[in-house]
Amino acid sequence: MKKTFKEKYGPWALVTGASSGIGFEFAHQLAALGLNLVFVARRKERLDQLAIELQKKYVIQCKVMPTDLSQSDFLSEIKKLTAALEIGLLINNAGFGTTGELLENDLETEIKLLHVNCRAPLILAHHFGKKMKNRKKGGIIFTASIVGFTAVPFWSNYAASKAYDLFLAEALAHELKDHGVDVLALCPGTTKAEFQEIAGTRMLMPMSAEAVVRRGLQKLGHTYVTIPGILNRLNVLSIKLLPNTWSTRIFGRIIRTIRKTPGS
Numbered sequence: 001m002k003k004t005f006k007e008k009y010g011p012w013a014l015v016t017g018a019s020s021g022i023g024f025e026f027a028h029q030l031a032a033l034g035l036n037l038v039f040v041a042r043r044k045e046r047l048d049q050l051a052i053e054l055q056k057k058y059v060i061q062c063k064v065m066p067t068d069l070s071q072s073d074f075l076s077e078i079k080k081l082t083a084a085l086e087i088g089l090l091i092n093n094a095g096f097g098t099t100g101e102l103l104e105n106d107l108e109t110e111i112k113l114l115h116v117n118c119r120a121p122l123i124l125a126h127h128f129g130k131k132m133k134n135r136k137k138g139g140i141i142f143t144a145s146i147v148g149f150t151a152v153p154f155w156s157n158y159a160a161s162k163a164y165d166l167f168l169a170e171a172l173a174h175e176l177k178d179h180g181v182d183v184l185a186l187c188p189g190t191t192k193a194e195f196q197e198i199a200g201t202r203m204l205m206p207m208s209a210e211a212v213v214r215r216g217l218q219k220l221g222h223t224y225v226t227i228p229g230i231l232n233r234l235n236v237l238s239i240k241l242l243p244n245t246w247s248t249r250i251f252g253r254i255i256r257t258i259r260k261t262p263g264s
């Protein structure tokens with residue numbers, strides 16, 4: 001008999017970046033599937049509120065882990081909180097972007113971006129992935145991006161960080177496929193979230209976080225890389241067909257156009 005999503009990836013899921021946008025939506029859709037949830041992000045009040053709301057609506061348990069994923073020792077508290085829990089699904093989703101000429105941006109912020117977007121998902125996948133491999137059961141989703149498929153001027157570090165997420169997820173998917181663990185790189189294009197406000201860009205034909213997450217949960221276990229939305233798939237197809245310098249130039253122009261300048 002076909003296993004349910006909860007049987008395959010439950011009983012607990014850990015979602016990073018659950019306080020907003022795509023992670024918030026992951027929390028809602030996973031709660032509806034009956035998984036117990038651990039929420040990780042910095043804004044505790046938002047996570048507390050989310051836990052109250054979902055526990056009222058569904059028969060599930062939620063735990064809140066206020067954590068700054070850019071901190072070097074962030075794993076120790078997460079390890080303590082989850083020691084007795086079977087985390088069958090890891091959603092490596094927290095992240096942020098910076099916009100502008102790399103050399104004019106603050107270096108500390110760029111390094112922090114690498115810690116949150118790359119170092120933290122690596123550490124969490126290593127920790128929870130090992131347990132899943134031993135149990136021969138589980139799933140890991142990395143929220144990458146369509147910009148992970150090409151170099152992007154004015155998003156140099158951010159796009160490179162998403163290329164890391166994409167390639168790490170895809171390679172890990174191959175390594176773990178015979179061990180009962182499914183890994184997926186979810187590669188959204190512009191999605192309604194707080195991301196743009198923080199990165200300092202305007203939204204360009206955004207998709208809903210609801211549609212992005214639905215696609216991710218549908219595709220887990222069926223493929224290794226997924227791109228929500230037909231326009232985003234066409235974008236990636238054009239990246240693959242065009243010479244690298246062309247797609248890099250086109251994406252650079254787009255980012256320059258949607259970049260918010262003071263007063264815009």
Ligand SMILES: NC(=O)c1ccc[n+]([C@@H]2O[C@H](COP(=O)([O-])OP(=O)(O)OC[C@H]3O[C@@H](n4cnc5c(N)ncnc54)[C@H](OP(=O)(O)O)[C@@H]3O)[C@@H](O)[C@H]2O)c1
Nearest residue numbers: 017019020021022041042043069094095190191193194195
């Ligand atoms: N929105 C888009 O257009 C888009 C497109 C492609 C890919 N993505 C990717 O989607 C993922 C989710 O972003 P989003 O679009 O949903 O944006 P968002 O609404 O800004 O959410 C980002 C989440 O990451 C968390 N986060 C940021 N820095 C953190 C830190 N230092 N420690 C712990 N948590 C941290 C935030 O929580 P706190 O602030 O509470 O810590 C928040 O929950 C990111 O990886 C992003 O790169 C977004």
